[in-house]
Amino acid sequence: xxxxxxxxxxxxxxxxxxxxxxxxxxxxxxxxxxxxxxxxxxxxxxxxxxxxxxxxxxxxxxxxxxxxxxxxxxxxxxxxxxxxxxxxxxxxxxxxxxxxxxxxxxxxxxxxxxxxxxxxxxxxxxxxxxxxxxxxxxxxxxxxxxxxxxxxxxxxxxxxxxxxxxxxxxxxxxxxxxxxxxxxxxxxxxxxxxxxxxxxxxxxxxxxxxxxxxxxxxxxxxxxxxxxxxxxxxxxxxxxxxxxxxxxxxxxxxxxxxxxxxxxxxxxxxxxxxxxxxxxxxxx
Amino acid sequence: xxxxxxxxxxxxxxxxxxxxxxxxxxxxxxxxxxxxxxxxxxxxxxxxxxxxxxxxxxxxxxxxxxxxxxxxxxxxxxxxxxxxxxxxxxxxxxxxxxxxxxxxxxxxxxxxxxxxxxxxxxxxxxxxxxxxxxxxxxxxxxxxxxxxxxxxxxxxxxxxxxxxxxxxxxxxxxxxxxxxxxxxxxxxxxxxxxxxxxxxxxxxxxxxxxxxxxxxxxxxxxxxxxxxxxxxxxxxxxxxxxxxxxxxxxxxxxxxxxxxxxxxxxxxxxxxxxxxxxxxxxxx
Numbered sequence: 001x002x003x004x005x006x007x008x009x010x011x012x013x014x015x016x017x018x019x020x021x022x023x024x025x026x027x028x029x030x031x032x033x034x035x036x037x038x039x040x041x042x043x044x045x046x047x048x049x050x051x052x053x054x055x056x057x058x059x060x061x062x063x064x065x066x067x068x069x070x071x072x073x074x075x076x077x078x079x080x081x082x083x084x085x086x087x088x089x090x091x092x093x094x095x096x097x098x099x100x101x102x103x104x105x106x107x108x109x110x111x112x113x114x115x116x117x118x119x120x121x122x123x124x125x126x127x128x129x130x131x132x133x134x135x136x137x138x139x140x141x142x143x144x145x146x147x148x149x150x151x152x153x154x155x156x157x158x159x160x161x162x163x164x165x166x167x168x169x170x171x172x173x174x175x176x177x178x179x180x181x182x183x184x185x186x187x188x189x190x191x192x193x194x195x196x197x198x199x200x201x202x203x204x205x206x207x208x209x210x211x212x213x214x215x216x217x218x219x220x221x222x223x224x225x226x227x228x229x230x231x232x233x234x235x236x237x238x239x240x241x242x243x244x245x246x247x248x249x250x251x252x253x254x255x256x257x258x259x260x261x262x263x264x265x266x267x268x269x270x271x272x273x274x275x276x277x278x279x280x281x282x283x284x
Numbered sequence: 285x286x287x288x289x290x291x292x293x294x295x296x297x298x299x300x301x302x303x304x305x306x307x308x309x310x311x312x313x314x315x316x317x318x319x320x321x322x323x324x325x326x327x328x329x330x331x332x333x334x335x336x337x338x339x340x341x342x343x344x345x346x347x348x349x350x351x352x353x354x355x356x357x358x359x360x361x362x363x364x365x366x367x368x369x370x371x372x373x374x375x376x377x378x379x380x381x382x383x384x385x386x387x388x389x390x391x392x393x394x395x396x397x398x399x400x401x402x403x404x405x406x407x408x409x410x411x412x413x414x415x416x417x418x419x420x421x422x423x424x425x426x427x428x429x430x431x432x433x434x435x436x437x438x439x440x441x442x443x444x445x446x447x448x449x450x451x452x453x454x455x456x457x458x459x460x461x462x463x464x465x466x467x468x469x470x471x472x473x474x475x476x477x478x479x480x481x482x483x484x485x486x487x488x489x490x491x492x493x494x495x496x497x498x499x500x501x502x503x504x505x506x507x508x509x510x511x512x513x514x515x516x517x518x519x520x521x522x523x524x525x526x527x528x529x530x531x532x533x534x535x536x537x538x539x540x541x542x543x544x545x546x547x548x549x550x551x552x553x554x555x556x557x558x559x560x561x562x563x564x565x566x567x568x
Contacts, residue, residue, distance in 0.1 A: 110419075127414075127419075130411075130419075131411030134414065135411075160478055161480045162480075163485075175419075175463075185476070185478040187473065187476070188473065189473040190462075190473075191471050192466075192471070194445055194471075195471040196445045196471070201447075
């Protein structure tokens with residue numbers, strides 16, 4: 001079978017969204033004299049994490065968003081990290097905070113996340129942000145789920161009344177993307193490693209979200225003809241959770257890896273940083 | 285067809301659980317000189333709400349849990365209610381707080397809930413409690429979802445690997461019960477008013493949770509033979525969301541209404557109040 005699916009071009013859409021964020025950042029800077037500022041916090045010297053943070057900071061700079069980097073040694077304690085994040089939460093010159101994951105096994109990551117003030121949680125990692133996503137209240141989305149929803153909207157995929165199946169249940173990807181889709185009136189199923197007969201579930205999906213981190217787990221056999229397939233998996237070597245060549249023979253719309261969900265994640269981070277700055281500088 | 289389902293007797297199980305809570309409350313009172321104390325807050329004079337609160341307070345008293353009732357006039361503002369709940373959150377003599385729903389349309393109920401300190405949120409209504417339920421972290425369950433999980437455990441229903449279908453997506457019932465089941469390794473589907481072909485989904489359920497508030501919405505046609513059916517619906521006249529007589533011909537286990545989920549909700553409230561007091565009085 002030959003591929004029939006249309007590509008969902010995250011790179012192109014992210015470019016548009018970042019341009020809009022840059023325009024808003026420039027207007028805000030002009031009006032208030034302060035540029036939006038994202039604080040990035042990195043614990044240790046993991047090369048992949050350093051690369052991610054550098055990339056995010058580069059994108060910020062290009063969009064007219066200042067970034068302030070805090071590099072902490074690998075031996076940083078939970079208490080020290082909490083103190084750092086609390087100080088950034090209270091600093092009026094910082095509008096958004098990103099704690100790069102992972103922080104190392106000796107740190108209580110949840111305690112660290114919860115030290116981020118909800119109004120600066122532009123990465124959408126706090127309990128508060130998860131709940132606001134789940135209840136349709138005002139707040140920040142986790143960046144990948146937020147990016148996925150933008151991608152669906154851009155391609156005219158209406159979740160209401162559709163069956164969305166999410167494979168994966170992580171705190172910042174699987175769980176929140178399901179909650180966002182539920183808020184948009186999809187019927188939502190969560191599958192995971194303990195699911196019995198995964199394919200029987202995924203084959204019912206009108207919208208299939210792969211968010212599990214297992215290379216090429218989902219093939220054509222998992223996909224209902226005409227489904228919309230979003231691959232949010234990231235595995236070493238830029239391999240997604242979806243076996244693209246096979247899946248593209250069944251899906252109607254599909255995200256490539258790379259160039260699908262990934263760029264949308266960063267675009268959401270930048271947009272939310274400008275949103276945060278706009279709210280915090282409202283009276284300025 | 286004649287009924288084949290075994291009844292899940294919430295009344296009997298709740299009695300056992302309340303007895304255990306009473307024993308722990310007595311031991312705690314003996315050890316610390318302070319009885320666990322639940323503050324109940326009621327806004328306005330809705331007769332049904334007054335009855336609910338009175339019933340909860342009566343159950344507390346019988347279990348050796350003090351209750352302190354705060355009755356506020358219907359004209360109470362959001363700010364006044366928030367102030368009341370903040371003061372109770374800071375009062376060392378109060379260990380748990382229950383804000384009786386509904387509070388009236390002029391009040392921002394969410395703002396009120398968020399004024400309840402997480403460590404006193406024994407009714408499980410805050411963002412924090414929703415997130416801890418969702419992420420398997422330490423915290424309080426919303427009482428009905430927590431009661432449902434206890435009921436499943438008592439009857440030996442293991443959620444892992446099963447398909448649980450939740451009909452309803454409210455903030456304190458549908459959404460959290462799905463998250464608790466997901467945390468117990470069920471595959472979880474959320475259905476609701478916008479679901480297309482509800483019966484096609486519910487007929488796949490090994491565990492079916494009705495939590496939608498529509499009288500007798502679910503009949504035998506919605507139920508897979510042998511399913512476990514939990515009716516958490518409450519509708520006027522003590523009618524559940526499940527058409528019991530018809531459903532009981534298909535289900536293997538089923539909760540009656542009344543006498544199923546209802547008593548478990550109150551048992552969970554009492555248990556969590558004692559839990560809260562035990563933590564807060566730890567050093568006493």
